[in-house]
Amino acid sequence: MSAQPISSMPRSSMPDITYNFAYLDEQTxxxxxxAILKAIAVPGYQVPFAAREMPMPxxxxxxxxxxxxxVLGPQDVLKVIDQGADDTTNAxxxxxxxxxxxxxxxxxxxxxxxxxxxxxxxxxxALNENQIxxxxxxxxxxxxxxxxxxxxxxxxxxxxxxxxMHVKLYEDIARHGHxxxxxxxxxxxxxxxxxxxxxxxxxxxxxxxxxxxxxxxGAGREKRIYAIPPHTRVRSLDFEDHPFKVQHFxxxxxxxxxxxxxxxxxxxxxxxxxxxxCSDTDYCNTRQAQGxxxxxxxxxxxxx
Amino acid sequence: xxxxxxxxxxxxxKNYGARLGCRDVSLEVYPGEVLAVVGESGSGKSTLLGLLxxxxxxxxxxxxxxxxxxxxxxxxxxxxxxxxxxxxxxxGLIRQNPADGLRMAVSAGGNVGERxxxxxWRHYGQIRDEALDWLAKVEIAGDRIDDDPRxxxxxxxxxxxxARNLVTRPRLVFMDExxxxxxxxxxxxxxxxxxxxxxxxxxxxxxVTHDLAVARLLSHRLVVMRQGRVIxxxxxxxxxxxxxxxxTQLLVSSVLAA
Numbered sequence: 001m002s003a004q005p006i007s008s009m010p011r012s013s014m015p016d017i018t019y020n021f022a023y024l025d026e027q028t029x030x031x032x033x034x035a036i037l038k039a040i041a042v043p044g045y046q047v048p049f050a051a052r053e054m055p056m057p058x059x060x061x062x063x064x065x066x067x068x069x070x071v072l073g074p075q076d077v078l079k080v081i082d083q084g085a086d087d088t089t090n091a092x093x094x095x096x097x098x099x100x101x102x103x104x105x106x107x108x109x110x111x112x113x114x115x116x117x118x119x120x121x122x123x124x125x126a127l128n129e130n131q132i133x134x135x136x137x138x139x140x141x142x143x144x145x146x147x148x149x150x151x152x153x154x155x156x157x158x159x160x161x162x163x164x165m166h167v168k169l170y171e172d173i174a175r176h177g178h179x180x181x182x183x184x185x186x187x188x189x190x191x192x193x194x195x196x197x198x199x200x201x202x203x204x205x206x207x208x209x210x211x212x213x214x215x216x217x218g219a220g221r222e223k224r225i226y227a228i229p230p231h232t233r234v235r236s237l238d239f240e241d242h243p244f245k246v247q248h249f250x251x252x253x254x255x256x257x258x259x260x261x262x263x264x265x266x267x268x269x270x271x272x273x274x275x276x277x278c279s280d281t282d283y284c285n286t287r288q289a290q291g292x293x294x295x296x297x298x299x300x301x302x303x304x
Numbered sequence: 305x306x307x308x309x310x311x312x313x314x315x316x317x318k319n320y321g322a323r324l325g326c327r328d329v330s331l332e333v334y335p336g337e338v339l340a341v342v343g344e345s346g347s348g349k350s351t352l353l354g355l356l357x358x359x360x361x362x363x364x365x366x367x368x369x370x371x372x373x374x375x376x377x378x379x380x381x382x383x384x385x386x387x388x389x390x391x392x393x394x395x396g397l398i399r400q401n402p403a404d405g406l407r408m409a410v411s412a413g414g415n416v417g418e419r420x421x422x423x424x425w426r427h428y429g430q431i432r433d434e435a436l437d438w439l440a441k442v443e444i445a446g447d448r449i450d451d452d453p454r455x456x457x458x459x460x461x462x463x464x465x466x467a468r469n470l471v472t473r474p475r476l477v478f479m480d481e482x483x484x485x486x487x488x489x490x491x492x493x494x495x496x497x498x499x500x501x502x503x504x505x506x507x508x509x510x511x512v513t514h515d516l517a518v519a520r521l522l523s524h525r526l527v528v529m530r531q532g533r534v535i536x537x538x539x540x541x542x543x544x545x546x547x548x549x550x551x552t553q554l555l556v557s558s559v560l561a562a
């Protein structure tokens with residue numbers, strides 16, 4: 001068949017596909033909502049659920065997509081971010097998926113969104129009580145690489161035996177002189193369960209504590225859902241003489257001069273040139289529009 | 305030695321399907337006492353150790369243990385949480401193969417510190433000091449603290465396993481052939497070390513071994529097993545020097561200058 005634009009193909013050969021709202025059928029969404037309710041009732045506990053095959057590969061956010069589909073309503077405004085950016089492949093694909101299957105409004109502005117699906121970041125703009133943050137989780141079990149037996153890790157969670165988690169941090173200090181874990185940094189939720197916060201930088205860990213928004217975590221391949229209800233105590237594990245610390249950046253964002261935000265390194269040339277810019281693109285763009293200019297930035301009116 | 309036993313086993317038995325593991329074993333261990341269980345391969349020694357340390361579930365009989373508060377508790381009635389707490393504070397378990405008892409990918413310091421962290425130590429400096437202290441006690445140089453046990457010799461691994469178990473100052477230690485697979489000179493030093501620690505800490509020890517020399521060096525009392533049953537018990541010297549049962553006589557006479 002010759003390369004013919006899809007829109008000009010005869011209508012008869014392309015049957016209209018109508019999806020159920022947000023792709024999943026209602027029974028599946030009920031099943032996922034039940035798991036979510038249980039996860040909210042037991043903060044930090046990994047609730048098994050019957051994850052479905054989704055029209056995307058594992059590792060691309062199948063867990064997050066199912067959780068989003070289950071909580072999404074027609075009035076919701078969806079934002080999808082990947083490594084803080086709204087315009088990367090994963091974010092664009094998932095946003096397009098829900099535009100097509102749920103016909104919900106989408107946005108890139110954190111403040112306007114009611115449901116935010118995220119991979120690897122928590123937005124810089126503080127969340128509010130009308131928002132739900134959905135995380136994509138590759139490996140939900142924080143003890144996985146210390147104790148490979150799933151039966152044993154369940155026992156450890158059930159009996160709250162978390163000494164092993166500190167063995168990992170001990171090893172970090174013994175080898176590197178400080179706690180070298182920088183992402184997926186283990187947290188204790190509501191004084192009980194130790195939880196993997198998904199691979200967000202530890203910079204974002206303090207944002208989970210006492211957060212007014214509901215935080216849901218979906219792991220599609222591992223078939224687990226867990227949650228942090230609003231205003232829950234989330235504590236990053238540490239030692240008394242090696243307290244938890246977040247990353248610090250020497251210079252502000254090169255484009256918007258923001259400080260106290262998480263920055264990505266961007267290589268500029270093959271002579272060692274580099275700049276550090278906000279990983280949260282929405283936050284950076286908003287600041288640039290407000291007239292903030294970093295050392296490599298272009299003033300907003302000149303760019304236009 | 306106080307008069308009240310630390311651990312009592314009554315009519316202990318274990319079947320693996322139709323096969324017999326051990327049958328009708330009763331024994332008592334007192335605080336500070338070293339009890340050796342000897343017998344040839346397949347006589348039910350390791351099964352007995354598994355039953356006593358709650359790793360196996362008995363088909364008959366029961367094991368009771370005196371908790372730190374002086375209460376005598378039937379181990380099968382303890383909750384899983386209580387049993388595990390007992391395992392990592394009040395008990396130690398030294399396995400024949402150190403790779404089974406150690407975390408091979410974790411540094412020596414982490415191996416020793418794991419129990420401390422499990423009982424709530426959260427100060428890195430203190431954990432490290434305690435680990436160094438224990439490595440010195442088991443004759444491992446302090447500068448090996450950040451090496452993982454894969455870089456250690458067999459004897460060092462076994463000593464590390466001992467440090468890892470004794471760091472919470474347990475009252476009862478189970479040892480399953482602790483000198484198995486080590487060469488003779490290393491065995492002798494390890495036995496010296498164990499004997500020193502046992503008397504210094506007042507440990508009660510149940511040691512399973514097929515090596516009568518080990519039993520003679522370490523233990524106060526001896527239990528001889530054959531085909532899953534206890535056939536003779538008594539003071540170590542008494543049993544070894546003046547064995548009563550024909551099988552024990554055979555066992556003793558088959559050892560070169562035991």
